[in-house]
Amino acid sequence: MQPMTSRPAGALNGRCTVPGDKSISHRALMLGASAVGQTTVHGLLEAEDVLSTATALRHLGADITCREGVWVIEGRGVGGLREPDQVLDLGNAGTGARLLIGLVASHPFTTFFTGDASLRGRPMRRIIAPLQRMGATFCTRSGERLPLAVNGSQQPLPISYTLPVASAQVKSAILLCALNAPGETTVVEPLPSRDHSERLLRHFGATISTEDLADGSRRISLVGEPELTGRRIDVPADISSAAFPLVAAAIVPGSSVQICGVGINPLRTGLLTSLSEMGASIRLDHQREAGGEPVADLAIDAQPLRGITVPAERVPAMVDEFPVLAAAAACATGVTRMLGLGELRVKESDRLAAVAAGLNACGVAVDMGDDWLAITGCGGPPPGGGHVAVHLDHRIAMAFLTLGMASRAAVSVDDGAPIATSFPDFAALMNGLGAQIGPRVAG
Numbered sequence: 001m002q003p004m005t006s007r008p009a010g011a012l013n014g015r016c017t018v019p020g021d022k023s024i025s026h027r028a029l030m031l032g033a034s035a036v037g038q039t040t041v042h043g044l045l046e047a048e049d050v051l052s053t054a055t056a057l058r059h060l061g062a063d064i065t066c067r068e069g070v071w072v073i074e075g076r077g078v079g080g081l082r083e084p085d086q087v088l089d090l091g092n093a094g095t096g097a098r099l100l101i102g103l104v105a106s107h108p109f110t111t112f113f114t115g116d117a118s119l120r121g122r123p124m125r126r127i128i129a130p131l132q133r134m135g136a137t138f139c140t141r142s143g144e145r146l147p148l149a150v151n152g153s154q155q156p157l158p159i160s161y162t163l164p165v166a167s168a169q170v171k172s173a174i175l176l177c178a179l180n181a182p183g184e185t186t187v188v189e190p191l192p193s194r195d196h197s198e199r200l201l202r203h204f205g206a207t208i209s210t211e212d213l214a215d216g217s218r219r220i221s222l223v224g225e226p227e228l229t230g231r232r233i234d235v236p237a238d239i240s241s242a243a244f245p246l247v248a249a250a251i252v253p254g255s256s257v258q259i260c261g262v263g264i265n266p267l268r269t270g271l272l273t274s275l276s277e278m279g280a281s282i283r284l285d286h287q288r289e290a291g292g293e294p295v296a297d298l299a300i301d302a303q304p305l306r307g308i309t310v311p312a313e314r315v316p317a318m319v320d321e322f323p324v325l326a327a328a329a330a331c332a333t334g335v336t337r338m339l340g341l342g343e344l345r346v347k348e349s350d351r352l353a354a355v356a357a358g359l360n361a362c363g364v365a366v367d368m369g370d371d372w373l374a375i376t377g378c379g380g381p382p383p384g385g386g387h388v389a390v391h392l393d394h395r396i397a398m399a400f401l402t403l404g405m406a407s408r409a410a411v412s413v414d415d416g417a418p419i420a421t422s423f424p425d426f427a428a429l430m431n432g433l434g435a436q437i438g439p440r441v442a443g
């Protein structure tokens with residue numbers, strides 16, 4: 001455990017670059033390993049979650065090296081992975097685990113998966129159900145959780161599958177399995193979720209189409225057994241990491257911060273919409289394309305915020321940003337209601353419960369339902385002073401350290417170690433802008 005404290009900060013100022021997008025980094029490695037020839041990845045997120053995926057892919061036979069910051073993957077082609085001779089440990093990474101389980105489910109061998117205590121508690125039924133229909137069989141511990149073994153299919157079958165909840169992880173697990181199945185696989189998602197897999201599959205040469213249906217759902221169809229060709233991938237900065245300096249600058253009076261080269265895929269920008277509705281002043285400068293994804297420099301100046309209602313339809317576009325939005329809500333005037341948050345209960349921690357407990361500890365009034373939060377803002381700096389339990393969840397740690405910057409009294413978290421799963425330089429970057437985040441000194 002690495003306890004950390006964030007003391008009230010003066011105005012934040014400056015320009016920064018946050019690390020590469022975690023979702024795209026996992027996918028770049030997996031698709032690079034499934035392509036023929038060499039893939040180079042520039043700007044890969046070098047954090048624990050993605051490094052776990054790289055290690056797992058090496059055990060599956062991919063040759064992955066890093067030369068002067070550029071990651072090079074010698075691919076094995078679609079269906080070309082080999083049986084690993086050890087258990088694949090994905091650490092804290094839900095995306096790594098679920099997508100890799102999908103990828104190996106179409107290979108005729110057995111793969112064992114495990115992870116840390118958080119990942120071992122997360123539901124896997126959501127990927128097991130469609131992958132069984134594609135021909136894989138599973139042996140899991142109780143509750144269909146990790147550790148589990150996948151017996152990949154000898155003859156993978158294409159399927160048509162309607163997702164019960166919008167989940168880019170489940171969609172992507174199916175698409176990765178479908179790569180090695182003859183014929184067309186179709187996934188319908190109730191609301192569009194992040195489409196990095198679709199964009200990258202197209203970039204590598206797969207035939208994939210998407211159609212938005214009248215009821216708001218989206219249909220994605222992939223033609224199986226493509227020949228994927230090694231490519232160059234430029235990974236934009238992760239908007240889910242940019243969220244922390246962004247919210248910090250929004251809530252610490254007098255701040256003015258710019259964040260360079262951030263991915264602004266429209267299926268990821270729900271936080272920008274929500275903060276703007278709250279009255280934040282955010283500019284998207286120098287909009288451009290990088291690696292098939294829209295990118296911009298974000299500029300934000302602190303402004304007084306007001307409470308809003310975040311509708312359930314917006315959840316997929318900001319599913320990982322609710323803990324840090326809660327920090328903004330705590331400083332706003334009025335009540336912020338966040339609806340449709342059921343999925344937050346099955347992330348690295350039960351994020352609904354962790355956010356509510358943390359806000360309570362910091363003197364912020366919060367009501368919680370099965371799938372909603374209502375936070376009564378303090379109309380300025382919240383009392384703070386709380387000691388917050390992180391439950392192996394990087395986003396809870398970073399959200400409450402962000403809240404500490406805008407509070408009257410310092411906020412502590414019991415464990416900052418999970419931050420290394422997605423944003424190892426978080427404290428240094430925030431301190432470079434004017435934050436005061438460091439190890440918690442006893443007493």
Ligand SMILES: O=C(O)C1=C[C@@H](OP(=O)(O)O)[C@@H](O)[C@H](O)C1
Nearest residue numbers: 023095166167168169170319320
């Ligand atoms: O596909 C992805 O890269 C991700 C999808 C989301 O999970 P769900 O698919 O469970 O919503 C998100 O929470 C996670 O951080 C990354």
Ligand SMILES: C=C(OP(=O)(O)O)C(=O)O
Nearest residue numbers: 092093094095096320347
């Ligand atoms: C939910 C997250 O990641 P994962 O599911 O990959 O563990 C996250 O990064 O907030």
